[in-house]
Amino acid sequence: MGRVVFHIDVNSAYLSWESVWRLQHGDTVDLRDHPSVVGGDEEKRHGIVLAKSIPAKRLGVKTGETLMEARQKAPGLIMVSPHYDLYMACSGAMRDVLSDYSPAVQQFSIDEMFLEYTGAKALYGPPEKAANDLRERIKKELGFTVNVGISENKLLAKMASEFQKPDKVHTLWEREVPHKMWPLPIGELFMVGMRTEIKLRRRGIETIGQLAAMEPDTLKSWFGKYGTMLWQYANGRECSDVGAWTPVKGIGNSATIPFDVTDTDEAERILLALSETVALRLRAHGSCARLVSVYGRTHDFRGFQRQHMFHSPTDHTGEIHRRATRLLHEVWEGQPLRHMGVRVSELVSNDSWQCSLFESERERERALDRAVDTVRGKYGPGALFRSCFLHTGIAPLMGGVSGEDDYPMMKSLL
């Protein structure tokens, strides 16, 4: 037998974890058995459904819709706020269990992991038996259910775990691709998003099998390298290692604001709060950035983005914020904003930088940034903040989730 990879995917992760935690703490209601959702705080007007229970799904509640829309479909809906520190603990506990089976475990997102099972067959037996033991063990020890997908590579293992849920083990070996994967709708293929699906359907490609049967050069002419990748994936071809390290290409933070932002000072303050978080992470990463971009969404969901290349790489909060503010004013005409973000990319190491004739204050600014980072590192992010945030209701550091910089967001690359 050749290579074997598992993909482990927690069923309704946020909801399951929330439910198990509550049961552990004496609650008699299992959220999973009732119409329930995990979402933001409805009082603050920035709530969307992050996760839903199966009974809620049956009533038509969808992930991503507002809490108000969800409640209209299910009047007795139970709503709970997310607790990201709990989710990280659950994810960590699952990772610990998986590590008993193999040293090669890759966290793909907060609720998905890959495991290289190839070397473990001699210890734990045939893959399907081991996957079922693993599934049962997680259910018994940690209290929540998972789906396990098994195949020769990560892509197919991930596709397999998406078959019938919950609490199941599925295989999608390469030899099974024609009868298990090719009949599926094209939108089910990993990396095919809504827009690509529309484009493919317009060209008469309805199933993964039809995509696999295309000439790869045709797909390349339509979509470039992405098209080649899609063809490979449609044919079940993917060969990355479990645990492969992907370099950080950029660091960004964004926030959905609980009120419509129309005031210039408020918008600039929010950008400053986002820039503080981004710059803190950038310095912690040991990098400087050459490119900064600002993006936002208005109250009617229209998006915009603007970017700028620095003359020399920077990691200074003030410089990132100043440029972000200028970018915002280039494109924003005062329409109400509900979502804003700052992102830096084109990263280089910060152990040397090119001096510019125009930047005499550089060393002082760097020293200030480092001093602030040290204080925050020792006493917490809230220990030191700029006075312009006092009595404004705006958090001095914004973006991300509960200040946990290590929260593993979903990656798009295997």
Add this chain to the structure above:
Amino acid sequence: MKTIMRPVETLFWMETDGKLNPLRFRLEGQDGESIVIRVERILSRTEERRAGNPLVIYGCQGEVQGRMRRFELRYEIRACTWYLYKI
């Protein structure tokens, strides 16, 4: 036994290997009065980590208002908190 899951002030002693043993705890009544219940015997000790949250569960026996009763104490390791789970 009824599930109540209430945080309680607890006296315990710790062995050299880090194992905790509850000695007695104070239970606040609904009328504001509190009673101290002594743990006469630890009948069972198990660990669980549901939701990735490690807990130690003690099945105990002690005298409550003149009667020997069973109850369950839980120690939440991360929060360093004792709970009276069931009595």
